[in-house]
Amino acid sequence: MADSPLIEEARKQALDxxxxCITPHGFRASALKEGYPxxxxxxxxxxSLGAVTTGDPQLLExxxxxxxxxxxxxxxxxxxxLNVNPDNxxxxxxxxGAVDCNLWFILGHFLYLEITGDLDFLKSHWLQVKKAMIWLGYQDMNECGLLEVPEAGNWMxxxxxxxxxxxxxxxxxASTLAYEEMRKCISLEADVHPAVVDADGIHERINLLMWIDRSWVASDFAEHLxxxxxxxxxWFMLYHNVGTISSRPYYLPWVAFREFGDWCDGLGNLLAIxxxxxxRHHTEHILRYMQQVGMAEPYPTxxxxxxxxxxxxxxxxYYRSRTLNLPNQYHNGGIWPMVGGFHIAALVRYGWHSEARHLLxxxxxxxHKGLSGNWDFNEWIHGESGHPMGYSKQAWSASMFLYAYHAVYSGQLPLFDKLLKVKPxxxxxxxxxKVYKQAGGGPV
Incomplete structure (x- = not known):
C-alpha cells in the first residue's frame, strides 16, 4: 500500500x-480509437511488464x-x-522498419514464461521465436556482433x-540471453545457425564501443583501442574520433561510420542498467547525470x-513534421511517462529508494494531468512546460506506472531480475x- 493517496489512486486509474485497452487479440496501445487503436x-x-505485476488473470490473458x-x-x-489493427x-x-519489434517479441515470451511457467505455450511458439532471432541475426549486416539499425528504425x-x-x-x-535460457527450458539443441557472437560478446562490444571513458593513464586508453x-x-578508426570528447557519464545513443551521437538517450541508458x-560504475554515473541535468523534471522522464x-x-x-520533434517535444527532449517508469525501476535496482519514491x-x-480531464495517462509531455501534448489513455503510460509502483513497494523487477540472474x-x-567520481571518470 502506498503512503500517498495520489499514488494509490494512480494505481487504480492505471488498471482501468x-x-x-484489452481486446480478444491483446492490448491496444491506447484506449481511445483516435489514439493508437x-x-x-x-x-x-x-x-505486459506492468500487467504481470498485478496478478490479474484478465490482464495476463x-x-x-x-x-x-x-x-x-x-x-x-x-x-x-510493427503493429496490427485487431479490427481488420x-x-x-x-x-x-522497426528492429525492436523482434527484440520485444522474444523478451515478451521470456517474461510470460517467467510468470506462468507455461512450457507448452512456449513450445507452440518456438518456431516463430526462433525465426525472430534468425531475422535479428541478419540485421547484423557486417557481422560485427551488433545490430545495424536504419534511421528512425525503433521506438524513436x-x-x-x-x-x-x-x-x-x-x-x-537481453534477447540473446533470454533466447538461450528459453531454449534450455524446452531442452532443444543449440541452433544450427548461431549468431556471430553470444550474449557475452554483445555485452562486451556495447561497453567497449559506446561508453567513452578516456583514462588519464595513456596505456589504458591504448589497450582499449x-x-x-x-x-x-x-571501430578502432571511429574511436579515435569519439575520444576527442574525452568522456561522458552515459552510453552514447548511437555510433556509425566515423560519426556518433553525443547526447543522453534516457530509455537506452535505463535499459542498460x-x-x-x-x-556499478556506469550505473551511478548515468543516474547521477540524469538527476543533475533534470531529465525527470518537471516530470519523469x-x-x-x-x-x-x-x-x-x-x-x-523532418523533425518539423506536425511540429512533433521541435526541441523539448516528442522524442527530442519530450517527457514520456513510460520512460519514467523504467527510470524508477532503475533507481530501485541501484538502491536509490528515496529518489525512486520521489519520482513515483x-x-x-x-x-493525473489531462487535456480535458483528470487521469489522462498521456503519451508524452512538453519537456519544459510540463503540459500534455500526446494522445490520452496510453497503455504503456499506465502500465509502466504499475511496474514502477511494484518496483518501489516490492523491490522486485519482473523480467530484469531474471536477466540479471543468468548474466554471463x-x-x-x-x-x-568501484565508482570513480573524478573528472574523466576513470582511474588515475
Whole structure:
C-alpha cells in the first residue's frame, strides 16, 4: 500500500486504462480509437511488464493474446510486424522498419514464461521465436556482433538514431540471453545457425564501443583501442574520433561510420542498467547525470538530453513534421511517462529508494494531468512546460506506472531480475564495482 493517496489512486486509474485497452487479440496501445487503436508489438510487450505485476488473470490473458497476434502476423522471413489493427488485421507500413519489434517479441515470451511457467505455450511458439532471432541475426549486416539499425528504425520512429544504436543493442543482449535460457527450458539443441557472437560478446562490444571513458593513464586508453582494433578495424578508426570528447557519464545513443551521437538517450541508458549491461560504475554515473541535468523534471522522464536544435549536425528537417520533434517535444527532449517508469525501476535496482519514491509521486502527478480531464495517462509531455501534448489513455503510460509502483513497494523487477540472474560469468568478471567520481571518470 502506498503512503500517498495520489499514488494509490494512480494505481487504480492505471488498471482501468489497461482494462479499456484489452481486446480478444491483446492490448491496444491506447484506449481511445483516435489514439493508437492497433496492437503495437513493442507497446504490448512493455504493457505486459506492468500487467504481470498485478496478478490479474484478465490482464495476463491479454499478454498471451498479444503474443498470439504477433505470432500470427509474423512474416515468412521472421519479421515481427510493427503493429496490427485487431479490427481488420491491417498492418501499417507508415514507419521505417522497426528492429525492436523482434527484440520485444522474444523478451515478451521470456517474461510470460517467467510468470506462468507455461512450457507448452512456449513450445507452440518456438518456431516463430526462433525465426525472430534468425531475422535479428541478419540485421547484423557486417557481422560485427551488433545490430545495424536504419534511421528512425525503433521506438524513436521520427528521430535520427541509426546504425549501432544503444537501445536496440541493449535489447539484443537481453534477447540473446533470454533466447538461450528459453531454449534450455524446452531442452532443444543449440541452433544450427548461431549468431556471430553470444550474449557475452554483445555485452562486451556495447561497453567497449559506446561508453567513452578516456583514462588519464595513456596505456589504458591504448589497450582499449587495441581491443577495438582486434574486433573490428572500423571501430578502432571511429574511436579515435569519439575520444576527442574525452568522456561522458552515459552510453552514447548511437555510433556509425566515423560519426556518433553525443547526447543522453534516457530509455537506452535505463535499459542498460536494468538488463545488466551497465556495471556499478556506469550505473551511478548515468543516474547521477540524469538527476543533475533534470531529465525527470518537471516530470519523469525526458527521452533525451539535451534536445537537438535546428542547425545542429544531427538536426533533420523532418523533425518539423506536425511540429512533433521541435526541441523539448516528442522524442527530442519530450517527457514520456513510460520512460519514467523504467527510470524508477532503475533507481530501485541501484538502491536509490528515496529518489525512486520521489519520482513515483511525480509520475502519479503527471499521469493525473489531462487535456480535458483528470487521469489522462498521456503519451508524452512538453519537456519544459510540463503540459500534455500526446494522445490520452496510453497503455504503456499506465502500465509502466504499475511496474514502477511494484518496483518501489516490492523491490522486485519482473523480467530484469531474471536477466540479471543468468548474466554471463565472463561479463560479470569485466565489471567495475568501484565508482570513480573524478573528472574523466576513470582511474588515475
Amino acid at each position: 486504462v489497461l482494462y479499456d 492497433q496492437i503495437w508489438s513493442r507497446d504490448s510487450m512493455i504493457v 491479454a499478454c498471451r493474446a498479444s503474443l498470439v497476434t504477433l505470432k500470427k502476423h509474423q512474416s515468412s522471413r521472421g519479421l515481427v510486424q 488485421s491491417y498492418v501499417s507500413t507508415e514507419n521505417a 520512429d521520427l528521430f535520427a538514431v541509426r546504425y549501432n544504436v544503444l537501445y536496440d543493442n541493449v535489447l539484443y543482449y 587495441e581491443k577495438l582494433k582486434t574486433i573490428r578495424l572500423e 536494468l538488463t545488466g549491461v551497465a556495471d 525526458k527521452a533525451i538530453h539535451p534536445p537537438i536544435q535546428p542547425g545542429d549536425s544531427n538536426w533533420r528537417e 509521486s511525480l509520475l502519479a502527478e503527471v499521469n 560469468f565472463t561479463a560479470q568478471g569485466r565489471e567495475i564495482d
